[in-house]
Amino acid sequence: MCKDPDSMKGVENFIFEIVSDGLPPSNPRGILDLPALCVSMPIHCKNSFRKLIEKLNSSPDVPPVTCVVSDGVMSFTLEVAREFNIPEILFFTPSACGMWGYLHYDELLQRGYFPFQDESCLSNGYLDTIIDWIPAMEGIRLKDLPTFIRTTNRDDIMFNYNLESVNNALKTGSIILNTFDDLEQDVLDAMKSKFPDIYTVGPLSLLSEQITCDAKMESVEASLWKEDDKCLEWLDKRDAGSVVYVNYGSLIIMTPKQLREFAWGLANSKYSFLWVIRPNLVNGGTEIISQDFLNEIKDRGLILDWCPQEKSFRPPFNWRVLNTLWVEFYFGKHFTWGAHDLLAIFCRTTNELPLLVLKVGDWSGD
Numbered sequence: 392m393c394k395d396p397d398s399m400k401g402v403e404n405f406i407f408e409i410v411s412d413g414l415p416p417s418n419p420r421g422i423l424d425l426p427a428l429c430v431s432m433p434i435h436c437k438n439s440f441r442k443l444i445e446k447l448n449s450s451p452d453v454p455p456v457t458c459v460v461s462d463g464v465m466s467f468t469l470e471v472a473r474e475f476n477i478p479e480i481l482f483f484t485p486s487a488c489g490m491w492g493y494l495h496y497d498e499l500l501q502r503g504y505f506p507f508q509d510e511s512c513l514s515n516g517y518l519d520t521i522i523d524w525i526p527a528m529e530g531i532r533l534k535d536l537p538t539f540i541r542t543t544n545r546d547d548i549m550f551n552y553n554l555e556s557v558n559n560a561l562k563t564g565s566i567i568l569n570t571f572d573d574l575e576q577d578v579l580d581a582m583k584s585k586f587p588d589i590y591t592v593g594p595l596s597l598l599s600e601q602i603t604c605d606a607k608m609e610s611v612e613a614s615l616w617k618e619d620d621k622c623l624e625w626l627d628k629r630d631a632g633s634v635v636y637v638n639y640g641s642l643i644i645m646t647p648k649q650l651r652e653f654a655w656g657l658a659n660s661k662y663s664f665l666w667v668i669r670p671n672l673v674n675g676g677t678e679i680i681s682q683d684f685l686n687e688i689k690d691r692g693l694i695l696d697w698c699p700q701e702k703s704f705r706p707p708f709n710w711r712v713l714n715t716l717w718v719e720f721y722f723g724k725h726f727t728w729g730a731h732d733l734l735a736i737f738c739r740t741t742n743e744l745p746l747l748v749l750k751v752g753d754w755s756g757d
Contacts, residue, residue: 406453408443408447410436410439410440410443411435411436411439412428412431412432412435412436413431413432413434413435413436414427414428414431425549426548426549429548429549429552430548432465432467433467433555436465436467437467437468437470437471440467440468440471441471441474444456444471444472444475444477448475456475456477457477457478458477458478458479458480459472459477459478459479459480460479460480460481460482460567461479461480461481461482462481462482462483462484463481463482463483463484463490463556463557463560463566464552464553464556466481466555466556466559466560469481469559469562469563479563480563480565480566480567480590481560481563481565481566481567482566482567482568482569483560483566483567483568483569484569485537485568485569486568486569486570486574486575487568487570487575487578487579487582487589487591488528488575488578489537490557490566490568490582491525491527491528491578491581491582492525492528492535492536492537493537493553493554493556493557494557494561494582494585495525495536496537496539496540496550496553496554496557497554497558498524499522499536499540500545500554504520504522504533504540505540505542505545505550506540506542506543506544506545506547507540507541507542507543508543509543510543512541512543513541517533518532518533518534518541519532519533519534520532520533521533522536526581526584527577527578527580527581528578537553539553560586561585561586563586564586564587564588565586565587565588565589565590566586566588566589566590567589567590567591567592568589568590568591568592568593569592569593569594569595570591570593570594571591571593571594572591579591617696617697618697618698618699619695619696619697619698620698620699621695622665622693622695622698622699623699625665625693626665629663633662633663634662634663634664634665635657635660635662635663635664635665636664636665636667637653637657637664637665637666637667638667638698639667639669639672641669643672644671644672644673644674645672645673645674646673646674647673647674650668650672650673650680653666654680654684655684657688657692658684658687658688658692661691662691663691663692664688664691664692664693665692665693665695665698666692666693666694666695667694667695667696667697667698668694668695668696669696669697670696680694
């Protein structure tokens with residue numbers, strides 16, 4: 392995704408087109424607006440995508456479309472590709488473990504694990520229920536599976552959208568995953584019963600380092616938030632391996648209580664840290680960060696809305712807390728907080744790897 396479509400102009404052999412999602416320009420399209428987007432996309436994007444294929448195939452200036460690679464959550468493209476007899480493959484960004492969890496949503500429904508009976512299931516131990524029938528994940532707990540099942544509503548938009556996406560993917564027989572074989576071999580082998588052709592291309596952060604880009608492509612900004620590069624000068628003043636980096640990715644929504652626990656966990660750790668708190672991270676805003684906390688960390692903590700991640704991830708700043716694992720697999724030591732549906736299952740199934748999974752409010756050293 393490109394924050395500024397005009398920045399793609401002039402990039403050789405690349406055409407950037409826009410497909411309408413049907414939502415008004417005033418819609419912020421943030422994480423809290425995902426249900427509306429998931430309702431709108433299959434209807435409006437499919438028609439817009441069909442018109443785009445027709446336009447490209449009839450244009451004398453570009454070759455016809457011969458293949459479609461689509462994000463797995465935009466599976467509406469499959470129907471359009473079939474209409475034009477164009478082969479398509481879906482690319483899923485979750486780990487193989489996360490994808491395998493999604494692929495068992497339907498069976499979780501049929502076996503009665505979903506929907507939850509009431510809200511008490513979130514706190515009464517029900518989430519610790521062992522799921523012993525998912526191949527290559529025997530012994531996984533309900534709370535380790537992608538979190539869209541945590542609802543009492545059978546008609547929950549996000550659950551059904553993800554269920555539809557993976558069911559559509561089953562019609563293709565081929566998928567691309569952002570993982571690598573040695574990391575998730577057992578799960579990948581199990582998934583071949585559903586997908587004969589699985590292409591593991593991750594971690595993408597490492598793959599991107601092998602691609603040579605010209606100056607124009609290097610200038611393209613892919614971040615959805617404005618990057619604050621003052622952290623680079625701040626990092627230059629820190630010792631090697633001394634900085635904790637905290638970022639929750641693009642999708643996590645936290646409660647004020649969780650943010651406070653992270654804040655004082657960082658303060659009490661006595662480590663220097665770079666903490667990214669994007670504008671829409673917390674329900675209710677981030678004013679809950681107190682002046683007492685800021686006074687406590689003023690000489691060793693830096694808080695930003697967003698930062699230039701790849702530049703700041705370079706060694707020697709290689710001790711950090713992250714929500715998404717691929718960057719730190721490539722760049723150094725890592726801790727994980729399993730708050731997100733794309734990560735929780737991964738933390739659980741990689742227990743033989745040198746990972747340290749932290750609960751909110753817990754802090755441990757190297």
